Amino acid sequence: MLLKAAAQLLPVDVSMEILPIADIPLYNADFDLPAAKQRPEPVEHFRKMLTDADGILIASPEYNYSIPGGLKNAIDWASRGEDSPLLRKPVAVIGATPNLWGTIRMQMAFHNVFLFLDMKPVYKPEVLIAQAEKKFDKDGNLIDETAKRLIRQKLEALKEMIHLQTQVGDIVDTKII
Ligand SMILES: Cc1cc2nc3c(=O)[nH]c(=O)nc-3n(C[C@H](O)[C@H](O)[C@H](O)COP(=O)(O)O)c2cc1C
Numbered sequence: 001m002l003l004k005a006a007a008q009l010l011p012v013d014v015s016m017e018i019l020p021i022a023d024i025p026l027y028n029a030d031f032d033l034p035a036a037k038q039r040p041e042p043v044e045h046f047r048k049m050l051t052d053a054d055g056i057l058i059a060s061p062e063y064n065y066s067i068p069g070g071l072k073n074a075i076d077w078a079s080r081g082e083d084s085p086l087l088r089k090p091v092a093v094i095g096a097t098p099n100l101w102g103t104i105r106m107q108m109a110f111h112n113v114f115l116f117l118d119m120k121p122v123y124k125p126e127v128l129i130a131q132a133e134k135k136f137d138k139d140g141n142l143i144d145e146t147a148k149r150l151i152r153q154k155l156e157a158l159k160e161m162i163h164l165q166t167q168v169g170d171i172v173d174t175k176i177i
């Protein structure tokens with residue numbers, strides 16, 4: 001429901017596709033490269049879709065103060081290899097929960113993943129949808145104006161990060177200090 005809401009709040013010239021993860025098997029190195037010639041088909045598809053995307057928007061609940069296992073498993077599959085589609089990719093996390101803390105602990109748990117993969121996370125504004133049952137109507141539409149504004153701002157920030165990354169790639173002389 002949250003991803004569908006985000007898809008209605010995109011900045012201009014941004015398109016979004018929702019990528020389901022339900023078919024992705026448990027990570028097993030025996031079925032990963034180079035041991036296996038080909039990864040399981042749902043994993044190949046998942047990685048290809050991520051490769052084709054300029055940025056990633058992750059929407060998730062919080063499980064036991066952390067990232068739900070199914071989502072972490074999908075991220076693990078995508079993270080392997082020098083051709084990982086996650087490496088240095090702009091990313092943003094949003095979350096919804098019936099509880100009070102709005103998935104902040106799940107979102108914090110992503111920091112380590114982003115660090116390891118050298119991803120380019122957009123942290124602000126935080127989109128923490130607490131008491132979600134009050135923020136969506138019975139048809140699953142987001143009806144909370146504050147949440148909508150924050151999602152819009154987050155998507156703008158993600159777009160900006162994507163453009164920044166592209167421009168950095170174009171610079172010939174790079175100075176660091
Ligand atoms: C295994 C499990 C652990 C959960 N842990 C948390 C938690 O740490 N924090 C929280 O706010 N909600 C927690 N919840 C409640 C979820 O936010 C709530 O069930 C939510 O609707 C799950 O979304 P889903 O149905 O898309 O998985 C947990 C739910 C499950 C099933």
